Amino acid sequence: MPVRCAWAGDDELYIRYHDREWGIPVYDDNRLFEMLILEGMQAGLSWITVLRKRDHFRKVFDGFDALKISQYDEKKIEELVNDPGIIRNRLKIRAAIQNAGCFLEIQQTHGSFSRFIWQFVDGEPRQNAWRSLPEVPAKTAESDRMSRELKKRGFKFVGSTICYAFMQAVGMVNDHVVDCFRYEEIKSGLNQSGRR
Template identity: 45%
Template sequence: MAVEKSVCAWAMKQPIEREYHDQEWGRVNKSDTYLFEFLTLEGAQAGLSWYTILKRREAYRAAFDNYDIEKLASYEDDHIEAIIASYDIIKHRGKISSVFNNARAAQRLIYEYGSLANALWQFVDHQPVINHWQTMADIPAFTETSKEMSRFLKKKGFKFVGETTCYAFMQAVGMVNDHLVTCYYHSEVMNKSDLSK
């Protein structure tokens, strides 16, 4: 009989959370599309549970054109009602509008830095920070680095990018490895992250 792997406690509640934890969370990703997806999803989560967002992930992809930054940047707020009517996403007009706004801000960063990845990964010197937390209580809600990222993004015109949202984003895309040391994936992520992605 297979031995159950020890994983982070937050991933034990719902199968979709466990799948996301095991396959994606904390793994280095430097794809501009993926990074923009998680800026969007973490911004959408503000005030809500991650499960609430995660179970709507496919609807978000459909609503926002698979995070095609160029296409999203061309949309104005008159597109909001069609999205609300057609897709099972969080029906918060400000958050939906922010996706179009943030796509335009992302375009400017891509022009300035060459890629969204270059602009965002600079906050960890383009290498993941490997933490060694013992318990969930040890993991911070934000850090000085996430504060810096938040200030930077707000200055560049982004919305829904507070310091807590930025830290959750950093965790999601592998800028920080916040798997607990007791979690099987702490060492796997550390050893197998594809830094060229």
């Protein structure tokens, strides 16, 4: 039985997410956008709640196509608010639409969102070495900076704690605890199947 980060618990969906996704560096703009929106949706809730709804989110949010989302109108907002398959928070839904427009602007000005967002760790994943879950910070100077920059560009639901959770999820930081079997794999650049 491999040792995992304690937060993965015993839920199969959580374990799969921990083992196959969390902490693997992501450079694809569409996936980065999806994670930024989902982390914002999580505010005040548990991540497992979002994970359980993620497939339906993808369906009703047009595969997290930022261009399509940026054009959502009031009718679409009402549809989303009334969809029990997602988190039906009007403010978060409106924020996702606004964030889509801001995301597209960054793509235009920086060539890609990936190039912009990875600058907060100088383009390289940070390799931390936490021994236990309580040591892992909720935010850092880098996430503070990212939050400030995103807010300056009009993004919503991008506080420093949300930004740090995003950084952890997309592998900008390796926050698997050192005893976790994924820690060394991620550190050495191995993906979920054990291949570089």
